[in-house]
Every structure is written in structure tokens, then in C-alpha cells.
Amino acid sequence: MKASSEMTISKNIWDVVVIGGGPAGMMAAGTAAMELSKKFALLEQTGTESTRAPKVLLLEKNSSLGKKLLITGGGRCNITNAEFDTRIFLSKFSGRNRKDDQFLFSAFAKWDVQDTLDFFNSRGLETKVEALKRVFPATDSAESVWDVLEAYMKEGGVTVRCKQSIKKFTQKDGTIESLTLITGEEIRARSFILATGGKSRPETGSTGDGFAWLKEFGHSVSESNAALVPLTLKDTWTKDLSGLTLDDIQLTVFQEKTEDTAHRIKHLRTKGKLLFSHKGITGPTILNMSRDVGELLKYGDVTIELDLLPSKAPDVLHAEFQELLKMNSNKKVKNVLAELMPAALVQPLLEMTAIDLDTFSHSLTREKRIELLKLVKALPLHVKGLQGVEKAIVTSGGVALTEIDFKTMRSRLISNLYVVGDLLNFDRPSGGYSLQICWTTGVVAGTSATQDSLD
Ligand SMILES: Cc1cc2nc3c(=O)[nH]c(=O)nc-3n(C[C@H](O)[C@H](O)[C@H](O)COP(=O)(O)OP(=O)(O)OC[C@H]3O[C@@H](n4cnc5c(N)ncnc54)[C@H](O)[C@@H]3O)c2cc1C
Incomplete structure (x- = not known):
């Protein structure tokens, strides 16, 4: 351990800077x-360090933290998986031909x-175990x-800065000395923790910035090839x-209510083009959301x-x-409806609303008209799965595991x-495994990074 004089840290050097405020x-x-x-506190007791507060800074580019965390598990957050045998738990991470x-x-x-758990x-969040050992908060x-994590950071005295853009x-000498924000502000630290997430659901802030930086630092980063x-x-x-x-339609993706979720949740909304195939739907908009x-x-x-007619308000x-x-x-009615949309859609729409194909316009009831137009504005397609994904190697992408201790x-x-x-x-299975990786790696990195302030 170094003498106290050598350990004095300049006020403008942070102990630890964390980049990315996800879980x-x-x-x-x-x-x-x-x-x-x-x-x-321990050093102070032994007289080797005078009292000072830890200087930990969290930089987040969104206006708030943990946007993706808030949509996990259909909004209920599957915190972890109650498989307490680490060997069995970790065996789920073995990707193809890899250990x-x-x-x-x-x-x-x-x-x-x-x-x-x-x-x-211990921080007041009760948990419950559901099917497939998935653990959820009792709430x-x-x-x-999110609240527990926020309180944890507050208790430790973490400084949080949102809406920050790193330039x-x-x-x-093989270390990161500082980072510079686009405002020109330079931020120096003893150690840096990169936590910017992957590339799925970019609207939550996970846009792959960390992958680009890691490449810049010389790391091998494989791109996500989730098909x-x-x-x-x-x-x-x-x-x-x-x-x-179908050109120029609006598509809205919902996670349906399940045994686990109290209500259906709207996830994505986008405009684009859709092509019906024999097995389902395709086209660039669909591929991008797959x-x-x-x-x-x-x-x-x-x-x-x-x-089907997004430009017309109901x-x-x-x-x-x-x-x-x-x-x-x-x-x-079928001929009138065909003036508004592709003729091929007319029969299915009338069948779904139980309107006889030979109904005349003058005898269409108000109720049936409302029902029909409701379907025109929200025609449901029930997704079965991803086509051909069993043949594709689906990985999340990221830094080569061999390059991290x-x-x-x-x-x-x-x-x-x-x-x-x-x-x-890692190839992550579903069921709380991804978040457990966040908790474990977050704790290990958070603990180890403090060594750089003390060595
Ligand atoms: C719909 C959905 C549901 C899921 N449900 C579950 C579940 O129930 N259980 C489970 O275990 N896993 C679930 N997952 C996976 C889980 O959400 C992720 O594994 C987890 O969020 C990863 O956490 P992270 O902190 O590494 O990254 P992220 O949660 O992606 O957070 C990264 C943070 O870094 C910020 N950031 C990015 N770039 C920058 C930058 N340049 N500067 C500053 N900040 C930056 C982002 O804005 C974001 O706040 C789900 C994923 C999705 C998409």
C-alpha cells in the first residue's frame, strides 16, 4: 500500500468513470x-488516508437511466434464474462449439x-420464482x-450525469487517460468501466457505441449476427x-398479456412495407424488426x-x-372496400368481421361498419416465430471473451x-440469464476497478 501523500488524488480525477447507465x-x-x-473508512482507521468521498461518475447518453431495464420481462423484469448450482446455471451459456x-x-x-437475490x-425488494425458475420482483x-439500483448508487454517492455525449x-501507455465530451470537457479517471450494452432495441440507447470504442482500443469485436x-x-x-x-402501412408490435403480464404492452411502432409469403411475412421492415x-x-x-390506412385518422x-x-x-360492400385497399384483403377482412360477401352497402349495419374499420386500422397478425432461424447462428455479438480477465x-x-x-x-438464453450476467460482471468490475484507486 502506498503512503498517504502519494495517494492524494487530484480533485479533477475521478476514481471510477462508468459509461452507460443500464443494469x-x-x-x-x-x-x-x-x-x-x-x-x-478502513484506511482512515489505520491512519494511511484522510477522509475523502469516493469519486464515482456515471455517464449516460439518454435523459434517464435503465430504459431497457424498464421493458425487461414484459415490464416485470425477470431479474435472474433461481438455478443455484452455478455449474448448471453456466452450462446454459455454452454457445455452439464453444465453452x-x-x-x-x-x-x-x-x-x-x-x-x-x-x-x-436485503434492499427491500421481495422476489418470487415462477415457471422455469424465472425470478421476478413480487411487485x-x-x-x-430500477429503484433499488438507483438507491444503491445514491447511498454510495455516485454522481450521475445524463444526456452526455462522448467524443x-x-x-x-496501454491505459485510458481521459475521455472528452462533445462539449470539449475532459474527464480523467483512474479506471473506466464500459457498460454501453449491445445493439438490440436501439431506441433504448443501446446503439453499439461501446463496440466501436472497443475496436478502437484494439479488441476483437464480433458484430451481432442475430439473423x-x-x-x-x-x-x-x-x-x-x-x-x-402492402406499401406505406403502419406496424405496431405488441407483447401479448400472458400468465406473467397483467396487460399487453406496445413495443415498436414503425411505418413501412410488408410482403406476404407462403409461410408468413417478410420485406425490409419485417427483417429489421425480426x-x-x-x-x-x-x-x-x-x-x-x-x-392499413395510416394516413387517415379514424x-x-x-x-x-x-x-x-x-x-x-x-x-x-366488398366492391366499395376494394376502392380503399388491395382487393386480396377484402375477403379476409369481411370474413373476420362476419360480414356476408354479398352484403349491399345500404344494408351494412353501423356496428358492422365500425367493426370493419377497426380492423382496417388494427389488423392483427399473430407471430409464430422467426423463419429459418434454426439454421442461422444467432449470437448477440460483442467483445471476444478471451480478451477479458x-x-x-x-x-x-x-x-x-x-x-x-x-x-x-455470450449466447444468452432467456429466463433471467442476461441480467444475472449484468449483476455479476457489474459487481466484479465495480469491485476490481476500485483497486486502481488504491494500488
Ligand atoms: C424486450 C427485452 C426484454 C428483456 N427481458 C429480459 C429479462 O426479463 N431478463 C433478462 O435477464 N434479460 C432480459 N433482456 C436482456 C437485458 O435487457 C439485457 O441483457 C440488459 O439490459 C443488458 O444490460 P447492459 O447494462 O449491459 O446494457 P443496456 O441495458 O443496453 O444499457 C446500456 C446503457 O448504456 C447507454 N449508452 C449506450 N451508448 C452510450 C454512450 N455512447 N454514452 C453513454 N451511455 C451510452 C444506453 O443509453 C443504456 O442506458 C431483455 C431484452 C429485451 C430487448
Whole structure:
């Protein structure tokens, strides 16, 4: 241990800077701050260090922390998996022809599933175990998990800065010396923890910035190759539409209510093009959303609702359609409807609303008209799965596991850099395994990074 004079740290040098405020980053920041508090208190007792507060900074680019955490497990957050045998737990991470589980043993020796439960339970969050050993907060709310992490960071005295954009890192002698924000502000630290997540659900902030930086630091980073694939549907009526393209429609993805979730949750909304195939739906918009739909399918049923006429507000559409029916009162409804949309869709829509194909416009009841237009604005497609994904190698992408020391989560290339959470290239099963990786790697990195302030 160094003498106290040498340990004096310049006021503008942080002990630890964590980049990314998702579950892994929040856990890492809270742990670093708590560890430093404990260590400084001990040093003070032995007279080797005068009192000072830990200087831990969390930088987040969004206006708030943990956006993805709040949508986990359909909004209920599947915190971990109650498989207490670490060997069995870790065997789920073994990807194709790989022994990824080997990497995690040393990290899990420091923080395992029981530690996670003890952590949350001791901080007032009751948990319950559901089917497949999935652990959820008793509150059924991801927000209460978020609250525990926030309180943990507050207790440790972590400084949180949201809406921060990093421009560059400055390296010196195999370490990161500082980072510079786009405002020009330079931030120096003893150690840096990278926790910027992967690339799924970019609207939550996980846009892969960390992957680019890790490459810059010399790390091997494999891109996510979660397949961009067509979707298969449970609906049989769409088979007759094979070859039909719908342009300029609006697609909204819902996670359906399950035994686990109290209500259906809206996830994505996008405008684009959809092509019906024999097995389901495809086209660029569908391919781009396939990875997210695949993630949601792990947690329950998924429906995509199509707004076939997104440019027309419901009241406008109702007025226009009523006018059309009036002007064509002696025509059949099917022919009037065909003026608004591809003819191939007319029969399925009428069948779904139980309107006889030979109904004349003048005899269409108000109730049936409302029912029909409701379907035009929200035609449900029930997703069965991802087509051909069994043939594709689906990995999350991330930094090569061999380049990280899992005893500390320290980079083997940059001696004061730690990497946690979704930035690591594991094939993650569903069921709380991904978040357990965040808790374990966050705690291990948070603890190890404090050493850089004390060595
Ligand atoms: C729909 C869905 C449901 C899921 N449900 C579960 C579940 O129930 N259980 C489970 O175990 N796993 C679940 N997962 C997986 C889990 O959400 C992830 O494994 C976890 O969020 C990864 O945490 P992380 O902290 O590594 O990264 P993220 O949660 O992605 O957080 C990264 C943070 O870094 C910030 N950031 C990114 N770039 C920068 C930058 N340049 N500067 C500053 N900040 C930056 C982001 O804004 C974000 O706040 C789910 C995933 C999805 C998509």
C-alpha cells in the first residue's frame, strides 16, 4: 500500500468513470462507490488516508437511466434464474462449439445467483420464482428493480450525469487517460468501466457505441449476427395472400398479456412495407424488426397490428367510408372496400368481421361498419416465430471473451478498462440469464476497478 501523500488524488480525477447507465453500469457504479467508501473508512482507521468521498461518475447518453431495464420481462423484469448450482446455471451459456461457461466461473465465484437475490431482498425488494425458475420482483414491476439500483448508487454517492455525449478517449501507455465530451470537457479517471450494452432495441440507447470504442482500443469485436429473418405466422388466412405487398402501412408490435403480464404492452411502432409469403411475412421492415420480435417471443406471444390506412385518422376514415357507402348504396360492400385497399384483403377482412360477401352497402349495419374499420386500422397478425432461424447462428455479438480477465472483468489490452453486461459476446438464453450476467460482471468490475484507486 502506498503512503498517504502519494495517494492524494487530484480533485479533477475521478476514481471510477462508468459509461452507460443500464443494469450492468448501475450495478458497477453503485458497487465501486460502496467499495471505495468501505476501503477509505478502513484506511482512515489505520491512519494511511484522510477522509475523502469516493469519486464515482456515471455517464449516460439518454435523459434517464435503465430504459431497457424498464421493458425487461414484459415490464416485470425477470431479474435472474433461481438455478443455484452455478455449474448448471453456466452450462446454459455454452454457445455452439464453444465453452463460454468456462469464462464465467471465476466471476460467479465472486457473485452468483444467491448473491443477487440477497442483494435485492436485503434492499427491500421481495422476489418470487415462477415457471422455469424465472425470478421476478413480487411487485411485478421492473421499476422497483430500477429503484433499488438507483438507491444503491445514491447511498454510495455516485454522481450521475445524463444526456452526455462522448467524443473520444485518450490513451497513454496501454491505459485510458481521459475521455472528452462533445462539449470539449475532459474527464480523467483512474479506471473506466464500459457498460454501453449491445445493439438490440436501439431506441433504448443501446446503439453499439461501446463496440466501436472497443475496436478502437484494439479488441476483437464480433458484430451481432442475430439473423434478419422473415416471420412465420399462426394465422392461416394469410396463406392466400402470398405475393401481396402492402406499401406505406403502419406496424405496431405488441407483447401479448400472458400468465406473467397483467396487460399487453406496445413495443415498436414503425411505418413501412410488408410482403406476404407462403409461410408468413417478410420485406425490409419485417427483417429489421425480426431480432426484436425474436427477443419478445422469449417472454410470450407477440402480435403485429397493421394499420392499413395510416394516413387517415379514424374519424376521417369513418366519414369517408360512410360517404362512399352512401354514394354506392346499391353496390356490394366488398366492391366499395376494394376502392380503399388491395382487393386480396377484402375477403379476409369481411370474413373476420362476419360480414356476408354479398352484403349491399345500404344494408351494412353501423356496428358492422365500425367493426370493419377497426380492423382496417388494427389488423392483427399473430407471430409464430422467426423463419429459418434454426439454421442461422444467432449470437448477440460483442467483445471476444478471451480478451477479458473474468476474475476482474478487466480488459487484457487496456489495463484500467473494465467491460460488463451485454458488451460481452455470450449466447444468452432467456429466463433471467442476461441480467444475472449484468449483476455479476457489474459487481466484479465495480469491485476490481476500485483497486486502481488504491494500488
Ligand atoms: C424486450 C427485452 C426484454 C428483456 N427481458 C429480459 C429479462 O426479463 N431478463 C433478462 O435477464 N434479460 C432480459 N433482456 C436482456 C437485458 O435487457 C439485457 O441483457 C440488459 O439490459 C443488458 O444490460 P447492459 O447494462 O449491459 O446494457 P443496456 O441495458 O443496453 O444499457 C446500456 C446503457 O448504456 C447507454 N449508452 C449506450 N451508448 C452510450 C454512450 N455512447 N454514452 C453513454 N451511455 C451510452 C444506453 O443509453 C443504456 O442506458 C431483455 C431484452 C429485451 C430487448
